[in-house]
Amino acid sequence: MEDHAEQIVKAALTQGADDAVAEVIADRNYQIRFAQNQPVIANEWRKDIGTLFLAINKRVVAGEITNFDRIPETVATLIKVAKASQENPEYAGIAKGPFKYARPSVDRKIVALDDGTDHVEGAINGALEEGAKECAGSFWRYNETHFLHSSNGASGSDQRVGVYLSIRALVSLESSGHGVSCATKLSQFNPEGAGHKAGKIAALAKNPKGGTPGKYDIVFDPLILGSLIDQVGHRASAFYVSAGFSPYGKKLGKKVASDAVTIIDDGSADSLARRKFDEEGVPPKRKAIVQKGVLKTYLHNTSTAKKMKTKTTGNAGLIAPEPHALWLQPGDWTRDELFEEVKDGLWLTNTWYTRFQSYMTGDFSTIPRDGIFRIKNGEIDGAWKDVRLTDNLLHLWQSVKGISKKSEQVMWWGEVDVPTFAPYALAKQIGITKSAM
């Protein structure tokens, strides 16, 4: 496969490309989905897909190569398309290598794992022990090897493995909880713990009442906080900023969150997204997007960085810069202290369907799901249902008053796209609305 990446780049240069980056991904992922407390399907993939990014006279095109017996012909088609295309004045080349890459180890036990049923059963049993009646979710064994070669001297391979389990436990349609476990070492994988967490929340959320709209102090559980951190990470992409999909335009160096908030992107540290290189071959590094509430950087590839007179942050995707893995820096509160601080508020455990009225202003809403709990004088006082968080992304992060000392790695379907290390956090006076009956 490494040869294929090199062959693709050579073919592109031979046929006239000025710049080329090829990445070949050998996907050997495996998954079990489960519902109603038993597996519903097992999936496995054997896919070898090549991607090629090339530029010729600042005309840029990207494509896929799935048949490695026809590399010259496929490249010729892309060259033809590029030549007929238009110059992109914002294109500023690809990163100059060669680069030295780290050599992190891979857990061979995960690579060898070919049956995940015990992990699924462990998670389900954990939830049922807490009182859940119905469980659904997914178990994943990730095993992908990436081979990258660029015309600017970047070259390397990177095996990325991990295990992931997501479980939703239900006592009834309106009483549910969610738990996840993410690990790059099998010994650290805790599907039973995810099941117990989901089951506990579901059991605690029995007999929820309809909520009351207003402004509330809110304790965010790591899963929902992960969604809000994810929004910051993606909206900080220089691409999103220039396309009008971000409230962070013209806010570099300005306060976008409270002093308690430091959000870091780091593709080099241990997480389900750990990698040796981005899609230009640049080694990812740790950088603060937000430091003590101040927006420090956008996420860049070589072209967006040059346009904004800075350097790539090592976040190149095939087209747009993207976060790799995100960290909200832990604070100095315990979880219990965050709850004790709330006189009249809510504990939200999960959310979905985050949508914006205006990406530029950051006005959005999202729908809490699973356990929604009332907190009065620091104590849980019953469960709610059917409410919506309606606020502004900048205001919400500026309202964060406390962050817990411990965080956990979360990732979740549709909401937390990249692995995110999220603690508990307390934000003051956040908008809650509900549907009219």
Added chain:
Amino acid sequence: MELVDFAVDYAQQKGATYSEARWEQHATEYFSLKNGVLDALVYTTDEGIGVRVLARGSLGFAATNKLTKAGVKAIVDDAVRIAKATKRKDPISFASEPAVTSNWSVPERRKLADTPVEDKVEEVQHIDREVVDMKYKIPARYFVSTSLRISKYFANSEGSRIRSYSPRVRMYYYLTLMKGGDTEQAYRNYGWSGGWEALQEWNTLENVLQEARTCQNALDRGVKSPEGRMDLVVGPPVAGIMAHESCGHPTEADRVLGREASQAGKSFITPDGIGQKVGSPVVNVVDDPTVEHAIAYYLYDDEGVRARRRYLYKAGKITEFLQNRETAATLRTRSNGASRATNYDREPIPRMANTFVEPGNWDVDEMIEEVKHGVWMKTYMEWNIDDKRFNGKYVGREAYLIENGEVQGPVRKTVVELTTPMVWGSVDACGKDLLLTEAGFCGKSDPGQALDACLGGPTMRLRNVSLR
């Protein structure tokens, strides 16, 4: 196609009680114009085979892009092995279906393959230039166009053999207009099954220019939307998203049965919910894959079942779920041909296709004339709904005040936050102006399957609903 037939037969030899294989080739041209610059041009041909088997009562699925006998043999071995290993307690079965042999395709007036990508770029760029020429302050313009040609061959162990060719075009755009520190952001998404004639069929240039005009009008003259209970007239795009979110999703049988509980969620509708009242007698919502040129057009689904029109809500009552063969067997009925996958590497599951509120016999003017005090919300921007599909929210983008049957000036950010029964129970009139060109990316499943869907409907009037 021999490899597909081989996969089906080989799976039977390996002990599968049912097997199917699907070859798909997706030839895609995708480009984006960001502030007038051709920011991305992506040109791909993705091709492979997926195999799904029933073995020891469990489902296994495996996929590869290695189109050799050895490659296909390997995924059949995988699918059978992992299915058997899951040790499911309650065996899965499929509702019976006849074997089918068919070959269907969608006609293109301007063939996608014969229209050079540079011509496509130029046509969209022309629209962008016309927007710029309006001289409004538009800090961000973003257009995305996708031309997709899907070729398929499906075979199963019951004798079905189906070929198809389905060309699709999609264009979506975001416009951000600004005045002082105030912004108005618009998003529209159009879809079409057919060729590059799509751009003309959507009347794209005039629609985009009109969108910009209405954004500027809102910035110049817009006032806060009135609050309280009043009548609401919604335009076809709003009726379309309501049909999709508050009817199509809750009637997906896999969701009703809990298979999606951990991802896209469950449904407020229970398995015995057929016949339950959910709206007024004028509410008819259908899902119909066979509407010509709507983006999700197909004649056979990805289990080889003949597609047909499905009445999801009829006269305000729940009448049918969207079924695949697995859910149909569980609910002791027949599949209605709703099983689809995004590509060869995904399992087929129950999905919406072209979902729309059926038109009525009202003119839009007639509907507005009868409103004493209310809002005409023609389009929306922010929207979401809970995972049981009961609490929806739609926030107006282009909206106007109605007073004594007359349309007044623009109002901004009308918030329609209603329960599903409140939405459908308040409808008293549906217009003649059915629109089927609005498209969406319908998200579901794990791994994610964002699928083409048409969000259709006419203008619709809701009486005495709570607005903010």
